[in-house]
Amino acid sequence: MKGNDMLKRNVVTILIILMTILLVSTNIYAAPKSPAVVISEYKIEPEEISPGENFKIKLTLNNYGEYHARKVKLTLKDKVEEEIQDMQSGEIQSKEEQVKLNNFSPINQSNVKYISLIKADKKEEVVYDLYSSPNMKPGNYNLVVSLSYMDSNGKVYTEDQIIGILLSEKESIKVLGKGDYGDISIGEEVESTINIVNNSITEVKGVTVSVEGEGQNNYTEYLGNFNSGDFDSYTFNTVFDKEGKKNINVKVSYIDGLNKNTEIEKKIKYNVKSGENIDNSNNKEEGNAFIRFIKGLFGF
Template sequence: MRRKIKRIALLIITNIFVLLQCLPANATDDLVNPMQTYLSIETKLKYENMMQSYQKGYEPIVEDEKVILVLPLKVEKGIKLDSNKLTASIKVNDGTTIPFKMRIYEKVFNLETVKSKSGKSQELYLVTFSLPLDENRINGSYPVNIQTKYKVKGQNVVQDFGLYINIKDGTEAESSSSTDAMRTENNLEVPMSEPAVSLGGNTSDTTGSENQENSGAPKIVVTKCSVSPEKPIAGQEMTFQLVLENKSKMEAKNLKLSFDSELGEIVPVGMQNSIFIDTLKAGGSQTVSFTMKAQEAITKVNQKITLSLKYVDKNGAELTDDQILFVKLGQPISILVDKAVINAEVESGKKTDVTIKVFNTGNTTIKNCMCSLDVDGLTDGGITFIGDIEPGASKQGKITAAVTQKSLGKEGATEDEKYGSTEGTLTVTYEDPSGTSYQEERSVRTKIKKSSKEDSDDKKSVKRSSQWSVSLVIGMLFIYIMTAIVLFIRKKRQP
């Protein structure tokens, strides 16, 4: 009987101990939210094969018949990818035109310490792809998706990042033909048949020009022409520089060079629209320059300037010549970027949209408008492409971001450090038709609140902790009672 009681008591004690071990304080600590993403783009630094950081409007390098994509990815604080590696691949939607050769592009990248061009080192996954370009590529902007796959605590996670490839060295989608073939030299359009701008005779009287040349009269030729700045803008001043050379064996005297705009939309700076040269010896040359200013409101991009040249030969005979120059004028960029719009309060573990509206208030098309987000606690999928915006039009950009925590993964972080008010910037980048980049920044503010699931988990954790404490007390009390019973029976049976 005594042995039987001992066995029963030992069995009860063992079972209670096992049950207590199976009651953890928080059974959800090691679970991973399958909707959560844990990678974000490192936006502030430049790395190998990057001309600018993502914050400054990163654009993939296109050269040597290839395009190089660089995606520096950092892991949220306190998070570790299983095996410290991820798999990245290039994804393109069916039917989408691409400028590179279609192949399967997939690589495995390991976590490594990477030094930026400024010398600062960071631990990140430097995702890099070198894609061979198609020989028949067409100029334009092409969206490309880099898909990453990785595991966190055994849970599979898929996260996409969007990039845009700008092709400028391909063929035009629509080519326009012209009866007058032209070439461009320093933004000046010159007839293809002429190696330089010629002022050697009256362009409207070919016979007179030939007679002038055959008679040995002075022949003045423009051997060089340029305009500064190289890309003149409407509303700004521009300086033309011409090199006049006397190609004949006769001296030219009393040269007068006048310049006038056909539409009157480019006017001389100052009171004079003429330049005077006393003599230009046979075989000699003279550099002349003059400054003009274009009106802000122009009716044509291609402006015509008439150069009128008058001079006399050694016999006092007056010679005249008119030469036409064309100059392409760019339009000044003018945009209005509205405030960034986001919910005043967002919930951790869910997704939220951040929108921005861009208005083109100028007279020229805004090219390759994009936006990116940099806010603690909000993880986006990279750069969002807004597109080209025509004059007078507007477009909206929308970034869908995953809401995490302000100090995700920080050990010992308090509730105030994890949740509450957070702020950062939304950066809008864009280009003018010449490819010059600009950017605007807008502040983003919101409040991150704890998700209902996290609240529920906390309550369950407290409840489990209370249940565990009660179970422990009951178990100890039961052990005490059973021990007392055994001792009582043993004492009772002693003689």
């Protein structure tokens, strides 16, 4: 009898434990007994944007609650920390976090959007057209999306959610200079020059120039860091020992304001001829010019 009683007690205990686990897990995974609006996804188009460019933010709002969310209001803001000064002494008393849209400007709309209803377990999409200030530096920026909505009883729910925007840097370095040196002679040493300009608003580091071509036309030189607006000229000599159309590739590598390694390339062309061919082509051009002059003089 005692054995049966013990068995019954153990079975009852196991059943109670199982029922408790079932109740707890049900509570964990049950949807909230209220509307619960969350930014479940957002996309930025185009994916890569730079200061001074237009772009779109597409927000997907999902209501994970059991009740409909009504009169949904979205307000897009920056987080800005402002210093509060004492009016008499001028000393800084405290720092207060203000929310306003400084670095990004809405285009043909305000920073406030409305959705009349997001049903339970449904989603809606909101699109902002924005312009990034050209004075912004490349980097990651946070935008605050302030949400407010109410349930069917008029109870209001508010919260702030944050999304991130990465501003990339436009091509910081420009390589300028002559791209075609025309006819040159075999064995002639030609001086070629490029100009390197940092046209970004940030410093670029580790600027290195590499010249790549056939034969002995290969050089590498480290030029250092370039502040915004800095420029430098780089001159190198080229010599070719065979006829034909030749190319020299000039590569400029650097580290931009986002610590990203970047490389740009400029191709320079040369038409290598023997000295005799260059003389003949020059004489031919002079002869053609004389013939054109005679024809023009007599109206032919």
